[in-house]
Amino acid sequence: MAPSLKLFSAFLVLCIFKQGWAATCTISNIVVTQAKTGASVEGQPEYEVTIANNCICSQSNVMVRCAGFSSVEKVNPALFKPLDGVLCLVNNGDGIFQSSPIKFKYAWKTPSDLSPASSQINCS
Template identity: 45%
Template sequence: MDAIAKLFLASLTLLYLSQALGHCELSDIEVEQKSTGEIVKGKKEYEVVINNTCICTQYDIHLDCNGFNTVVSVDPTKFRKIDDFQCSVNNEHPVFTEAPIIFKYAWDIMFLMFDEARRYLSYS
């Protein structure tokens, strides 16, 4: 009987951990932007850091980047326009916890980027 109780408790613990650790949301993707203070080709330079704060890997991350423009090249494997409204992060490949995607762009203004739920992402 004691072995059955221990097995049941172990099963419940495993079920709880698999649910707690295996569920990531788009809200677990944080985007921070800040001015670098540099001027590039007459435009202000900004640095963008996209980080996955969930313990699980996330794929296929798209941001609403309507109007995004830059006078410097951005590595398309990190961030690229798909169409006039969406940009792909990390070429739709995995974004791992504590492995941020970082790039810079230069333009007159800092662009507001939204997640697919039209939620403002953080800026500093």
Template identity: 45%
Template sequence: MAATLNYIISAFTIILFITNEASLACHLSDITIEQTRTGHIVEGKPEYYVTVSNKCVCPQSKVVLQCYGLSSVEPVNPRAIRAVDDESCVVAGGRPIARGSPVKFKYAWLTPQDFPVVSSHVNC
């Protein structure tokens, strides 16, 4: 009986360790932003296609990017990204972004915008 209990405690400890190690392995740098010009012009402005990806094994939610209001002459999909104040945007409405399931959106502006990652929450 004691051996079984020790086995269960050891297995539980290993699971907690692995889960904790995975979440510690995630960083803001695992959220990557790639953008390219689509080749389309909207109201005289080039259109850009943006992909927000998570390279970590753990999903990351509440991903916030610096966006300074997300300037665009065309509507931007609010399910993909939306401004929350004059400086920040939330990606995917705060829902988790899993590895292999990027969030994509388009915008049109005179120059490409920078989208530095401000924060995220690791879900592991």
């Protein structure tokens, strides 16, 4: 009986610990920044976007608000894909990890207003 109780206690502590990490991660851990690169494409200024996850848990199915996003420079749709004129899917829906931000460049008259909308938190 005692070994079973110890095993159950260890399992319970592990579950609480795991949930603790997940509880600390939210969409606010997805940070979108952009900066001019100094280059221009077809006469439009180029911007580099970085989408980072500052949480220890990966986040997948990351959606970014991107209403009106346009670019004269081709953007790899596996990295950033407009879906419906309002939301864009990041990294093909695959996880974004704390140490591996997603980066892409686009060129347009003005910087696009990009902000995190939703994600799925993956703590395992």
